[in-house]
Amino acid sequence: MNKAIGKTGPVWALGAMSGTSLDGVDGAMIQTDGEQIFAFGQTGYQEYSDAERAVLQAGLGQWTGDAVTAAARVCDAAHLALLAGFEGAQLVGFHGQTLAHEPRGRGTLQVGDGAALAHALDLPVVWNFRSDDVAMGGEGAPLAPFFHFACARWIGASAPVVFLNLGGVGNLTYVDPSHAGPEVPGALLAFDTGPANAPLNDLMQARLGQAMDRNGALAAQGQVETGALELFLAEPYFARMPPKSLDRNDFDEMIKLVGELGDGDAAATLTAMCAAGVARGMEHCPAPPERVLVTGGGRHNPVLMEMLRVSLDCPVMPVEQVGLDGDMLEAQAFAYLAVRVARRLATSCPGTTGVRALVGGGMISVPDGV
Numbered sequence: 001m002n003k004a005i006g007k008t009g010p011v012w013a014l015g016a017m018s019g020t021s022l023d024g025v026d027g028a029m030i031q032t033d034g035e036q037i038f039a040f041g042q043t044g045y046q047e048y049s050d051a052e053r054a055v056l057q058a059g060l061g062q063w064t065g066d067a068v069t070a071a072a073r074v075c076d077a078a079h080l081a082l083l084a085g086f087e088g089a090q091l092v093g094f095h096g097q098t099l100a101h102e103p104r105g106r107g108t109l110q111v112g113d114g115a116a117l118a119h120a121l122d123l124p125v126v127w128n129f130r131s132d133d134v135a136m137g138g139e140g141a142p143l144a145p146f147f148h149f150a151c152a153r154w155i156g157a158s159a160p161v162v163f164l165n166l167g168g169v170g171n172l173t174y175v176d177p178s179h180a181g182p183e184v185p186g187a188l189l190a191f192d193t194g195p196a197n198a199p200l201n202d203l204m205q206a207r208l209g210q211a212m213d214r215n216g217a218l219a220a221q222g223q224v225e226t227g228a229l230e231l232f233l234a235e236p237y238f239a240r241m242p243p244k245s246l247d248r249n250d251f252d253e254m255i256k257l258v259g260e261l262g263d264g265d266a267a268a269t270l271t272a273m274c275a276a277g278v279a280r281g282m283e284h285c286p287a288p289p290e291r292v293l294v295t296g297g298g299r300h301n302p303v304l305m306e307m308l309r310v311s312l313d314c315p316v317m318p319v320e321q322v323g324l325d326g327d328m329l330e331a332q333a334f335a336y337l338a339v340r341v342a343r344r345l346a347t348s349c350p351g352t353t354g355v356r357a358l359v360g361g362g363m364i365s366v367p368d369g370v
Helices: 050-059 066-083 114-121 131-135 145-154 197-208 226-233 253-257 263-282 302-311 329-342
Strands: 011-018 024-032 037-047 091-102 107-111 125-127 161-166 169-175 188-195 292-295 316-318 363-365
Touching (some): 011 066, 011 329, 024 066, 037 066, 037 329, 050 066, 050 091, 066 091, 107 131, 114 363, 125 329, 145 161, 145 169, 145 188, 161 263, 161 329, 188 263, 197 253, 197 263, 226 253, 226 263, 292 302
Parallel strands (some): 011 091, 091 125, 292 316
Antiparallel strands (some): 011 024, 024 037, 091 107, 125 363, 169 188
């Protein structure tokens, strides 16, 4: 078996993430021992074509059938095309593509064949990260919080800080870096805040044939429909105590709420819904954080960022301001988690997913003959 599996010192791990925004695959390397971050390495990005994105879109919400099979093929091909260009990795963390997520129902489904990827890359691959957590009563998401704890240590944070990821779905991690480790009670609280980019991206695609509201240009031209915003915030999800998680399409009704609005007003209202969900979520933090560090595609939207700054009672900034890469943080997280799985360390805990006990999720596939 590859030496990265049993080694105790730092190794170079390669992580990959394809999120619910369906924009493409991120790949990133970090040097870690599964606890501390030693260095950040090469990054890369493989954008989905319109045809590939359509195949993935058709698979969303499906558990079996031809649409799932086709989405898996797209996922595998895109990941291999990107990850084959990296050098020096000793281990790979492969998240796959989430198509469906019902932790209190049918479970969670991330398509992608880790065993085939291990064979193609000739490297051990850690994958299927979420299923064990769900099987033990957890939400299966979010999974980046243990990495966020390591990032808080890496940036030298001494007071509580929030990492806010605005991908297809929004999620936040409250980190108290004064604790000895991420698994210690009180060190982490994490949950999904609500929809983020996914409804806005879907609106842009349906109305204008565009993948996103780039730089918030359309939202900046519109006005927020407060009635629709109030109906959105009346959703029972916001009254639930965390940990809690969402599927990409759980708030499909959002699109219907803005269906009669013009393009600009619809975009502005969906953007405001994202910010309002975050503001409501921040009420669950055990103490006011020193700052909110924003990662994911949403941080590129100046309209959304300004809405967050107005609605939150602490500084809001992109993670680049503390030396992190907001485009690659989730890919880096799965590189980090891969090492933790390989070394039988926990990847989630009651404070992050609501799981009953510490869980080290994921399975390891190794190349033939290794």
